[in-house]
Amino acid sequence: xxxxxFVGLGNMGGALASNLLRAGHAVVAHDxxxxxxxxxxxxxxxxxxxxxxxxxxxVLSLPDGAASEQVARELIAAGEDRRTTHVVETSTVxxxxxxxxxxxxxxxxxxxxxAPVSGGVAGARARTLAVIYAGPDDACAHVEPVLAGLSxxxxxxxxxxxxxxxxxxxNNFLSATTLAAxxxxxxxxxxxxxxxxxxxxxxxxxxxxxxxxxxxFPEHVLTERYASGFANGLMxxxxxLYLRSVEERGGPATVGAVTAxxxxxxxxxxxxxxxxxxxxxxxxxxxxGDRTDAEAGDAAPGESPADAPRVTxxxxxxxxxxxxxxxxxxxxxxxxxxxxxxxxxxPKGLNVLGTLARYPALARAFHTFNGHVLFAxxxxxxxxxxxxxxxxAVRHADYEWAQHVxxxxxxxxxxxxxxxxxxxxxxPGWSPPEEAILRAVDELLADAxxxxxxxxxxxxxxxxxxxxxxxxxxxxxxxxxMAFRSFGIELDDDLRKWA
Numbered sequence: 242x243x244x245x246x247f248v249g250l251g252n253m254g255g256a257l258a259s260n261l262l263r264a265g266h267a268v269v270a271h272d273x274x275x276x277x278x279x280x281x282x283x284x285x286x287x288x289x290x291x292x293x294x295x296x297x298x299x300v301l302s303l304p305d306g307a308a309s310e311q312v313a314r315e316l317i318a319a320g321e322d323r324r325t326t327h328v329v330e331t332s333t334v335x336x337x338x339x340x341x342x343x344x345x346x347x348x349x350x351x352x353x354x355x356a357p358v359s360g361g362v363a364g365a366r367a368r369t370l371a372v373i374y375a376g377p378d379d380a381c382a383h384v385e386p387v388l389a390g391l392s393x394x395x396x397x398x399x400x401x402x403x404x405x406x407x408x409x410x411x412n413n414f415l416s417a418t419t420l421a422a423x424x425x426x427x428x429x430x431x432x433x434x435x436x437x438x439x440x441x442x443x444x445x446x447x448x449x450x451x452x453x454x455x456x457x458f459p460e461h462v463l464t465e466r467y468a469s470g471f472a473n474g475l476m477x478x479x480x481x482l483y484l485r486s487v488e489e490r491g492g493p494a495t496v497g498a499v500t501a502x503x504x505x506x507x508x509x510x511x512x513x514x515x516x517x518x519x520x521x522x523x524x525x526x527x528x529x530g531d532r533t534d535a536e537a538g539d540a541a542p543g544e545s546p547a548d549a550p551r552v553t554x555x556x557x558x559x560x561x562x563x564x565x566x567x568x569x570x571x572x573x574x575x576x577x578x579x580x581x582x583x584x585x586x587x588p589k590g591l592n593v594l595g596t597l598a599r600y601p602a603l604a605r606a607f608h609t610f611n612g613h614v615l616f617a618x619x620x621x622x623x624x625x626x627x628x629x630x631x632x633x634a635v636r637h638a639d640y641e642w643a644q645h646v647x648x649x650x651x652x653x654x655x656x657x658x659x660x661x662x663x664x665x666x667x668x669p670g671w672s673p674p675e676e677a678i679l680r681a682v683d684e685l686l687a688d689a690x691x692x693x694x695x696x697x698x699x700x701x702x703x704x705x706x707x708x709x710x711x712x713x714x715x716x717x718x719x720x721x722x723m724a725f726r727s728f729g730i731e732l733d734d735d736l737r738k739w740a
Contacts, residue, residue: 242266245387246296246325248289248312249332250278252470253358254302256365257331257391258283261300264390269295273693293319298387300329305478306338307680308694313342315697317349327352327384331372331391333475335410335482336403343402352380355402356388357409359416362470363460368393373408375399410483416452417480418500421519423453427462428524437463461517469517474687476516477501477508481667505664509635513687550729554595563601568594570608573617580616581651588647588736593640596730607720614717619706622652624678628711629718630654630662631682638722643736674702678711685715 242265247258250272259280261268268283271292276285286292292299293316303309309332316325328346330339330353343353353376360370372388372395374381381397388395398404426449430440441463445454461467484497507514507522572580581587597604618625626649633642649659661668666679677698681691691699691712699708724730 242386242390243298244269244296245390246270246292246299247283247302248272248292248299249302249304249308250274250280251302251304252362253331253365255280256362257300257302257358260365260368260392261387261390266387266390274690289315290319290322292316293323293325295324297324298327298329298384299325300387300391301332303332303334303694304475304692305332306334306342307676307698308332308692309334310338310342310345311694311697313346313351316351317346325351327354327380329354329356329374329384329387330402331356331358333357333409333413333479333482334406336406336486339402339406352377352383353402354380354384354388355405356384357405358392359409359412360392360394365392370394371396373398373405373412375401375403375405377401407486410479410486413476413479414483414497414500417476417504418496419451420453420457420516421500421503421523423449423451423458424520424523427458427520431524457517458520461515462520467515467518469515471516472687473504473514473516473519474508474512474683477504478667480504510637512635512683550592550596550731552596552599552728552730554592554730555598556595557591560595560598561601564594564598564604567597567601567604567608570605571612571615573612576616577618578616578622581648586735588644588733590644590733590736592730592733593644593725596724596728610713611717611721614710614714618710618714619704620710620714622648623654624675624707624711625714626652626654627662627675627678628682628714630659631665631679632686632715632718632722634663634665635683635686636719636722636726638725640725640730640732640736641718641722643732647736673698677702681711682715685712686719 244267245261247254247261247268247270250258250270254272255278258268258270262280262282268280269286269292270279270283271286271289272278279285284295286295289312299316301309301312303312309330313328316323316328319325328351330342334342339355343355346353354374355376356372356374358365358370358372364370370392372392374388374395375398377400398408427437427440431437441454441458444450457469461469480497480501484494484501487494487497507519511518511522614625620628626645629645630642630649632638633645646659661670662679666676666683671679677695680695681699684691684695699711703711
């Protein structure tokens, strides 16, 4: 059996690489997180170039198209020592990305087989997951032994890249929709006194049967295991790709738009959660996106607004003398950026400052750090504000969001751009560096780690100090988001119009 290269050893990638080993292939592997996830028997190499130098066929199992494109570029850059002639894409990257990566690799003499998989980690381990693949006849024939090593169920659906992605996106749209709809149906039944197990037994033998009733609910929701191995952010990404592909081709998207909105809210409210946890999210009412502000109590998804602050802010007249030094700490000795202009109509942030006035020593210590992040950072003001707004959007920190909508305006960020920050890095219109900044925020908040692909994209624009400042900016404003929400800090009257 030939040696197979493998890049991306997450939940699915690790299972697929293990299948190749059990099928008799030698595997040389790389993962952005390091060697810890390397399956027993595989050889870990510290770079994508090492994979390219060690294997004819390389399998990718990565989170999105940007990551796959970056790895493709690194495979090409391996130069004369590169052995790789074929790439098998098991990631869900979307139609356009698959076509672009295929064209990129073809320019370097590397064939690309579009081969996303469906069936979950359990299906991978049982060798029952579907490998949906498309590509030229000679390329598919060359990688057939590798595809056979991945699973016993393989379906060739076309002769060019993108066709398998289209079918996978349609499949995941149906999976996302049925799981969400089943969650609503089960929540309704429980609200009138029906037992979940009884409902599933009946539904699975009736016209409401789906993979949700036969697998996801019995195995993960009813048992409260929530351990399918597929994150909600990945499902949100897949539905977003589906919806974008449909809209670009002028297809019907009424149900798709509703489904995409629900999964986006779930992924933002509980970053990194197993996708089967959509049931408690829906049952709690957090998925009810069409409620009025009055019905929702002005709460963001996952947020329960308190009737009163947990830490009552002190009015300025009662601030202790130590707050003077705490406020002064916000101004670094060598600022790179201007302080906000003085304007009587500008929000003053008295509720957050009044809350910190309860603990001046803490305020002074944090303000020393925050002063650097705000005024001495090596990031541009625009870069800083894009990152902070994305933290606030993901964490549903209304106070932080409102404050930084004002600061974003100072940096020339338009209202349309502010709205797109809430949509995230895959919203149309971002430059590659700004998309990478937003993606880095999402990765840090979800897993405390910027992936290799995103780090490489950032490094094309940012120097080492800027990269470090970006990580600490996200950390600082994630900490503040925790404080704003946990302390119950309410919007000031002069801040409400920005929320």
